[in-house]
Amino acid sequence: MDRDEARKMKEQLTAFARELAERHGTTATQGSPGGRTHAAAADVVRAPTLALGLVPQGDGEFGIAVRYRLGVPRARSIVRKVSAEIGPGADVRRTGRIRPVSELGPRPPAPTSQADGDTDRRRPLRPGVSIGHVGVTAGTLGAFVTRAVPGDGHLYALSNYHVLAGSPEARPGDVVLQPGPADGGLAPGDRIGELTQVVDLDSAEPSYTDAAIARLDRVPISLDYPVGRVVKTARALGGEIVGKVGRTTAITRGRVTAIELDDVIVGYEDLGALSFDDQIEIESLDDGPFSRGGDSGALVYREDGVAVGLLFAGSESGGRSGKGLTYANPIDQVLDILEVELAREQTHPFG
Incomplete structure (x- = not known):
């Protein structure tokens, strides 16, 4: 699929996932007059942390990224059905609990x-x-x-x-x-x-x-x-090798594994669980994680020094390597x- 086709499919799958969540969430509506609203159905999807985005597949083609939190049976059930709708283009990965990076573990x-x-x-x-x-x-x-x-x-x-x-x-x-x-x-x-x-x-x-x-x-x-002065910005397209300089893990390298991720649920100590749309996902290319506690706020840049994101959240586990995933806001969105x-x-x- 090209990017426009993938975006359209993602929109359709979001509606499908919410419909599934509404069916599976009927017991949670007991005592609620009038049943579950559309917004509440969306909350059911967010409760198990089901996020959908785009994943690059080469030659300008895109598949669908499906991300869900470890240890939530309801999420696995919905993911299986969503993945069946996508077919071979589904890129399914589990994540740990996603939190602001400043709250991730100790700060060595x-x-x-x-x-x-x-x-x-x-x-x-x-x-x-x-x-x-x-x-x-x-x-x-x-x-x-x-x-x-x-x-x-x-x-x-x-x-x-x-x-x-x-x-x-x-x-x-x-x-x-x-x-x-x-x-x-x-x-x-x-x-x-x-x-x-x-x-x-x-x-x-x-x-x-x-x-x-x-x-x-x-x-x-x-x-x-x-890498020199960073004064240019660009939209992440997926697949880029990126770096960051953080307070804790210093210089690290990673790869953009998904873009335009919606319903990325981040748990804040003071604000509770917040949903973020249009986010960038990064997985480490180093022996350790791409980010740890204290790296929040680091600028994420491509190998050529062009900025693509502002690092803000991550998980301590999940992803193909098991070292966790990092999430960044698109830098142009931040600046605008x-x-x-x-x-x-x-x-x-x-x-």
């Missing part, structure tokens, strides 16, 4: 070479280092961005909502630290800026990005990544919603 010390992400205090600031809201543990500084606002000459740090804000109680003006609090960033000199803007996350409707920006103080910065662009050399006055 990261390598401390200049080329890697780390937990130390770094001046000049650069992508890949530890960062966090004063009330958060630690995540990763993904990139520097500028706002398309006349007269705004400030530079901003881009990362995740759950890194730069962390909770609905966070407010613009809150202190942002480098390194993050989990890495000892509590001294006065560790302040690098303040929370400026977040993309709200709402459990009542699908989300597309987990993102926020912080306006930087007058601190020295470096725009360099291990926040109305920012990746910073270029001539736009940062304090570098």
Whole structure:
């Protein structure tokens, strides 16, 4: 199938899966007047974490990605029927519980070479280092961005909502630290800026990005990544070899194994289970996982240095390798919603 045909099939399969979930979920409707609504039926699909997307098959062809959570019998039953409708083009994989990457397991010390992400205090600031809201543990500084606002000459740090804000109680003006609090960033000199803007996350409707920006103080910065300056963006098409620089696992390599994944359910400690649409899935090409706790907010880029995503969530198990899967928001979606662009050399006055 070409991409348009695959998208149409995905839409049809989503409706089919929800119909199946409604049938299998009749016992859950007892005591509910009027039976289950369409929205509630969708919740039944999301409860076992059934996500559908596109998977590249070469020569511009696409199949359907089917992802479901380990250990949920209802999900397996629905997956079998959905897969039968797809036929040979079904790419079925199990996932573990998907959570924001900052909540994935322990945060071991990261390598401390200049080329890697780390937990130390770094001046000049650069992508890949530890960062966090004063009330958060630690995540990763993904990139520097500028706002398309006349007269705004400030530079901003881009990362995740759950890194730069962390909770609905966070407010613009809150202190942002480098390194993050989990890495000892509590001294006065560790302040690098303040929370400026977040993309709200709402459990009542699908989300597309987990993102926020912080306006930087007058601190020295470096725009360099291990692959050079990242100033271009592109839509992930699937199959790309990608990298990231994270606070915990430093430089890792992976492959985009699925795109346009809908109903990716991510469990947040403060916000509960949230559904994300149009997400990118990445599986590690290294001996270890592509990401671990503390890598949230890292920029995901192709081998040629073009950015494709903002890393935000993952599972500790699942995928073909069993090492877990990582999920990223499409970077163009992130930049458009926040109305920012990746910073270029001539736009940062304090570098």
